[in-house]
Amino acid sequence: MSGIAHDLSRRLADRAEAVCRHYLSNGRREGRYWLVGGIRNTPGRSLFVRLQASAKGPAGKWTDAATGEHGDLLDIIRGSLVLNDFADVADEARTFLSLPHPEPEPAAPRRCVTPAPSGAIEAARRLFAMSQPIAGTLAETYLRRRGITLLHGTANLRFHPCCYYKPDDGSTETWPAMIAAVTDLSGRITGVHRTWLAPDGSDKAPVATPRKAMGDLLGSTVRIGVPDTVMAAGEGIETMLSLRQVLPSMAMAPALSAAHLAAILFPPALRRLYIVRDNDPAGDAARDTLIERANAEGIEAIPLSPALGDFNEDLQRLGIDALRTGVRVQLAPEDVARFMSLPP
Structure with missing residues (x-):
């Protein structure tokens, strides 16, 4: 994860429930998790987002039990809005967090879930x-x-x-x-x-x-x-x-x-x-x-x-x-x- 992505991911994790309510509005909170049908904000319960840090891992991490996919809240933004470029994901995250948008930088590698090499x-x-x-x-x-x-x-x-x-x-x-x-x-x-x-x-x-x-x-x-x-x-x-x-x-x-x-x-x-x-x-x-x-x-x-x-x-x-x-x-x-x- 690049420095920019790491910082945005950490800031989003601090507001994990607010992120979920905004981008995964078809889900709901159950205990320390947000449950929804999938990364595209479909109704259901197979995708769960950890809302608080615990012994099982940090806040903001998610897993889809139906597909095996997993990631962080930047991936939630990417998937729910169907964004392809990391620059667009970062811009959306900054808007949500009310952060200033920097001057254009070289695009970071696309973040996606891929099979292990x-x-x-x-x-x-x-x-x-x-x-x-x-x-x-x-x-x-x-x-x-x-x-x-x-x-x-x-x-x-x-x-x-x-x-x-x-x-x-x-x-x-x-x-x-x-x-x-x-x-x-x-x-x-x-x-x-x-x-x-x-x-x-x-x-x-x-x-x-x-x-x-x-x-x-x-x-x-x-x-x-x-x-x-x-x-x-x-x-x-x-x-x-x-x-x-x-x-x-x-x-x-x-x-x-x-x-x-x-x-x-x-x-x-x-x-x-x-x-x-x-x-x-x-x-x-x-x-x-x-x-x-x-x-x-x-x-x-x-x-x-x-x-x-x-x-x-x-x-x-x-x-x-x-x-x-x-x-x-x-x-x-x-x-x-x-x-x-x-x-x-």
Whole structure:
């Protein structure tokens, strides 16, 4: 993002709800999000804009669960008014913000959502190949600190002791990181997800954005276990590994975000899909879209909802017995005997 775009985006984020009310007038506020049908201001609920900064990210960021597109409030202006040139988008943003219009400058590159270049996929594969299994590493320490101890079948999770991290100021740092391979239905790596860790593995690294993905994620997931006729899909890696503490033989598919969860591809043999939602509007929108897609494919879709914000929060704050009890009542009866672990 250029300096001009970054400054305008930041100013718009400070007035995120006002931007949404002006450019996405067919939507409405629900909690900390603005929900609307799409970037063209169509009625509906698939696009959600974060109105306040939170642990999930800064204000002004948006995701369309139906298409997988995402961006900031400059993209909202571009899409709602169907503007092609960044100069026009910037002029409109300045008008909305009551800022002076500068003398003409060379046009900045057009801002649009594009597929990840193949070079990003190759870089993701190289990073995963350079990483090591998580057993005995800070990645294992990090997961255990979050109550996650069953780590069988997690070959798609690895550890890198010195993974590059680039803050917004353009500098470069290195931190230990948990590296997750994002794969398509054939098992080919299409991207990776990095979770930078504190030097002792006690928590995530103290950086602005401790989680980032690279490569081509749309349709792919981090696959844990081998899917058969039944599997569970959700957003976060820790969320899905927490569920696996009580469903140790069920295949899990973290999609890494609500938008990507809504767009996952279904394995050919899949007949029942458990949709693990985070307890927020983004999770609701992803759930609704995925249920509709699964039913259209003849796949039974069953939502699994946490008692708190997500299943890792349930595991850490309520304990494994409460997590098991809460999940058990939501499973199909035949899957209780097939997948659920018994208390010790």
